[in-house]
Amino acid sequence: MNTAVITFPGSNCDRDMVVAIRDVFGSQPHQIWHRETTLPERLDFIALPGGFSYGDYLRAGAMAANSPIMREIVREAERGVPVLGVCNGFQVLAEARLLPGALMRNANQRFVCRDAALRVENADTRFTTGFSKGETITIPVAHHDGNYFADETTLDRLEGDGRVVFRYLHATNGSRRDIAGIVNDGGNVLGMMPHPERAIDAAHGGTDGRRLFASVMESLAATA
């Protein structure tokens, strides 16, 4: 498998993401600096990690969304390559308009850092076939700007199209309809605030995140 992890200035979960992908996929991901203008040929999977790109200046993810490499990521996403954005990666994907809506400051103004119980709302995406619909899973969250906002029309459309993939079981950050993760129209771009790469080994306290990466790998194997 040919995978890539993008690093922006201020990314700090890129190494965890690399370890998770290497562990599950069994091969070393390319590590790509955001100033690059090309991606390796024939990528199977691209991950945008968590962190605080550009120190969250202006808005979380806003500057990174305009990094040179993003033009290539948009192109790959449009080609159908699976793209995962976690936490700051989700914020970047939203700012780049690859996903609808925006991530605002948590409603209670506090940084939230704990295990989050999530309900899997759609187990048919290429990121979630290893889960069951309606299943409760546990994946850690750690963010200050995870309060998902979109207008009611957009929210209804997301719900209607099964694009809400993960929902918090308990109010976590003020997100509209407790949304924790969504996919794009094509189903190949997933943005989520919880960190699956922090739940891939029993020593992490749980392995539900591992199942997400395994789902991606299985979907790739099925289409290969």
Add this chain to the structure above:
Amino acid sequence: MKKRIFVTLKPGVLDPQGRAVHHALDGMGFDGVNDVRIGRLIELDVADTVTDEALGEMCEKLLANTVIENYRIEGSE
């Protein structure tokens, strides 16, 4: 040429910071504050050749997130 760009949250978008500041003002005993909304002022010093259209593009592409924010451009000499 100095330009001022005001970025504000759209009506209907909950402003957690504004709400916290409102709460603080209430707690300090300031009466009669009906609402607080926090925005951002961006001051740009640009060449005279930079058009308002170009400034609008800067706002659309970076300075504001039009999903949640409105922007207003003011010129000042």
